[in-house]
Amino acid sequence: xxxxxxxxxxxxxxxxxxxxxxxxxxxxxxxxxxxxxxxxxxxxxxxxxxxxxxxxxxxxxxxxxxxxxxxxxxxxxxxxxxxxxxxxxxxxxxxxxxxxxxxxxxxxxxxxxxxxxxxxxxxxxxxxxxx
Amino acid sequence: xxxxxxxxxxxxxxxxxxxxxxxxxxxxxxxxxxxxxxxxxxxxxxxxxxxxxxxxxxxxxxxxxxxxxxxxxxxxxxxxxxxxxxxxxxxxxxxxxxxxxxxxxxxxxxxxxxxxxxxxxxxxxxxxxxxxxxxxxxxxxxxxxxxxxxxxxxxxxxxxxxxxxxxxxxxxxxxxxxxxxxxxxxxxxxxxxxxxxxxxxxxxxxxxxxxxxxxxxxxxxxxxxxxxxxxxxxxxxxxxxxxxxxxxxxxxxxxxxxxxxxxxxxxxxxxxxxxxxxxxxxxxxxxxxxxxxxxx
Amino acid sequence: xxxxxxxxxxxxxxxxxxxxxxxxxxxxxxxxxxxxxxxxxxxxxxxxxxxxxxxxxxxxxxxxxxxxxxxxxxxxxxxxxxxxxxxxxxxxxxxxxxxxxxxxxxxxxxxxxxxxxxxxxxxxxxxxxxxxxxxxxxxxxxxxxxxxxxxxxxxxxxxxxxxxxxxxxxxxxxxxxxxxxxxxxxxxxxxxxxxxxxxxxxxxxxxxxxxxxxxxxxxxxx
Numbered sequence: 001x002x003x004x005x006x007x008x009x010x011x012x013x014x015x016x017x018x019x020x021x022x023x024x025x026x027x028x029x030x031x032x033x034x035x036x037x038x039x040x041x042x043x044x045x046x047x048x049x050x051x052x053x054x055x056x057x058x059x060x061x062x063x064x065x066x067x068x069x070x071x072x073x074x075x076x077x078x079x080x081x082x083x084x085x086x087x088x089x090x091x092x093x094x095x096x097x098x099x100x101x102x103x104x105x106x107x108x109x110x111x112x113x114x115x116x117x118x119x120x121x122x123x124x125x126x127x128x129x130x131x
Numbered sequence: 132x133x134x135x136x137x138x139x140x141x142x143x144x145x146x147x148x149x150x151x152x153x154x155x156x157x158x159x160x161x162x163x164x165x166x167x168x169x170x171x172x173x174x175x176x177x178x179x180x181x182x183x184x185x186x187x188x189x190x191x192x193x194x195x196x197x198x199x200x201x202x203x204x205x206x207x208x209x210x211x212x213x214x215x216x217x218x219x220x221x222x223x224x225x226x227x228x229x230x231x232x233x234x235x236x237x238x239x240x241x242x243x244x245x246x247x248x249x250x251x252x253x254x255x256x257x258x259x260x261x262x263x264x265x266x267x268x269x270x271x272x273x274x275x276x277x278x279x280x281x282x283x284x285x286x287x288x289x290x291x292x293x294x295x296x297x298x299x300x301x302x303x304x305x306x307x308x309x310x311x312x313x314x315x316x317x318x319x320x321x322x323x324x325x326x327x328x329x330x331x332x333x334x335x336x337x338x339x340x341x342x343x344x345x346x347x348x349x350x351x352x353x354x355x356x357x358x359x360x361x362x363x364x365x366x367x368x369x370x371x372x373x374x375x376x377x378x379x380x381x382x383x384x385x386x387x388x389x390x391x392x393x394x395x396x397x398x399x400x401x402x403x404x405x406x407x408x409x410x411x412x413x414x415x416x417x418x419x420x421x422x423x424x425x426x427x
Numbered sequence: 428x429x430x431x432x433x434x435x436x437x438x439x440x441x442x443x444x445x446x447x448x449x450x451x452x453x454x455x456x457x458x459x460x461x462x463x464x465x466x467x468x469x470x471x472x473x474x475x476x477x478x479x480x481x482x483x484x485x486x487x488x489x490x491x492x493x494x495x496x497x498x499x500x501x502x503x504x505x506x507x508x509x510x511x512x513x514x515x516x517x518x519x520x521x522x523x524x525x526x527x528x529x530x531x532x533x534x535x536x537x538x539x540x541x542x543x544x545x546x547x548x549x550x551x552x553x554x555x556x557x558x559x560x561x562x563x564x565x566x567x568x569x570x571x572x573x574x575x576x577x578x579x580x581x582x583x584x585x586x587x588x589x590x591x592x593x594x595x596x597x598x599x600x601x602x603x604x605x606x607x608x609x610x611x612x613x614x615x616x617x618x619x620x621x622x623x624x625x626x627x628x629x630x631x632x633x634x635x636x637x638x639x640x641x642x643x644x645x646x647x648x649x
Contacts, residue, residue, distance in 0.1 A: 187646035219498040
């Protein structure tokens with residue numbers, strides 16, 4: 001049980017905060033291919049228990065990894081290694097559809113027409129491109 | 132799943148002859164570990180005694196697992212595992228006797244897990260409790276509490292007097308408890324390294340008051356030590372959120388509890404180094420800061 | 428809770444088993460010595476008396492005050508019970524612990540006097556009153572131990588109750604209605620006897636009820 005993630009080591013004497021150490025070690029495994037795209041990550045609590053590190057630290061690491069696009073979290077299903085190339089993997093596509101459905105519903109609530117919604121979407125795309 | 136907070140203290144007051152616990156409010160959600168940190172005599176043990184029904188508050192309310200304490204403690208304690216380093220088992224009985232004793236009282240007793248812990252903690256079931264060293268005794272009491280799998284564990288200095296190996300084993304067991312998001316742990320400790328490692332939330336207590344309570348990562352992100360070198364003759368700019376300032380000629384060390392990158396840009400070129408602070412350093416700085424504020 | 432009560436009372440029996448056995452054996456040996464009559468009777472009865480009284484004191488103080496001092500109290504209070512439950516369980520448990528040897532040794536003393544021809548049966552009322560006194564005496568010590576954490580106060584209680592035995596003997600043997608019947612061949616259960624017995628019983632009742640109303644209501648236990 002404890003040996004599954006024994007390779008990941010968190011040092012408290014290391015200058016870097018614990019959440020960063022976790023992120024780096026996961027990144028390294030993803031980059032090396034040891035953790036291939038689509039591989040399911042251990043649940044936050046399972047990893048926390050395996051590393052003897054607080055749940056909140058692992059949560060933070062997973063959150064930041066997701067923001068960086070290294071992993072993808074599906075609510076209720078778990079976290080998975082994202083497609084490295086950043087191309088829409090199956091999971092990313094699912095997420096996109098989810099978001100779009102939510103946007104459509106919201107648009108309806110606000111009483112926006114299809115055209116108005118499309119305009120807003122285009123504006124958002126332009127903003128993302130600027131970044 | 133369960134919405135009830137595991138611990139709810141609201142404006143609790145407890146007065147003794149030479150010490151008063153004042154206006155204490157504390158929360159613990161299921162699935163969390165909270166570390167209670169404070170100097171000796173700060174009120175950690177008093178707080179824990181209020182939570183376990185040994186003391187009744189003079190004012191305010193104490194609820195544990197939804198039950199009012201100390202009035203409903205008999206029911207509450209069915210699901211609470213309380214271990215204090217002051218607690219003693221019955222000297223003239225064996226560890227095995229105690230295990231059978233506890234197993235017969237609590238429905239949640241896991242015999243297999245208990246046997247595993249005996250081995251892991253390097254104990255001997257047939258040994259008389261009076262023959263145990265203080266470290267072994269603590270491990271025995273913890274074993275009896277852990278093997279019942281209670282929903283809430285309240286621990287007063289659980290790792291005091293334990294060797295590093297035992298501490299490592301214990302922390303590992305605590306984190307195993309947290310695999311279940313309906314279970315939680317509150318522990319008080321002087322060992323800030325352990326508290327820093329496994330706590331989700333941390334509460335600082337000093338002189339009978341809660342001086343700070345926050346997520347662990349929040350503490351670690353907000354506090355920084357900034358080493359500055361002021362150009363000759365320059366005055367130190369007045370800054371908010373500076374908890375302490377130590378000047379030695381041109382060299383200034385600032386401690387802030389609201390760090391942001393903007394602060395660094397504001398300070399400009401004089402900044403030589405920005406250091407993160409360990410929980411111990413944060414704790415000491417925080418206590419000193421609050422004592423100054425209170426004029427002590 | 429019933430299971431817990433039984434377990435804790437059994438615990439007190441288990442932890443004090445040698446004390447219970449030792450006292451019973453010592454008391455029975457003392458009775459055997461007393462059987463020979465005359466001087467041996469006096470020595471035996473005094474030993475018998477001392478054994479029971481000392482047993483009561485050690486039991487009450489060890490099981491309660493020591494529990495507090497040895498911090499096993501914190502362990503017991505971590506169990507799913509209230510302070511009131513603890514007090515009630517202690518009262519019942521420690522009373523039962525005392526009653527076991529006391530019953531054996533009281534029956535033994537009564538049997539001794541009834542059976543041995545060299546010991547006049549007129550002594551029986553006094554023996555019975557003595558047994559009753561020791562029970563009431565123990566109840567006072569037990570009640571005190573439950574209400575005070577002060578070692579000084581407990582020591583005082585122990586000294587006073589010990590003196591009380593001698594005083595009781597003087598009192599009883601000072602009452603002509605009882606003294607005159609001592610050497611009689613047949614026991615005389617007169618009104619004086621019943622009065623003294625009633626007083627003992629009342630003392631027992633009061634000291635055993637007090638913890639339920641006072642100690643059990645305490646909200647701060649430590």
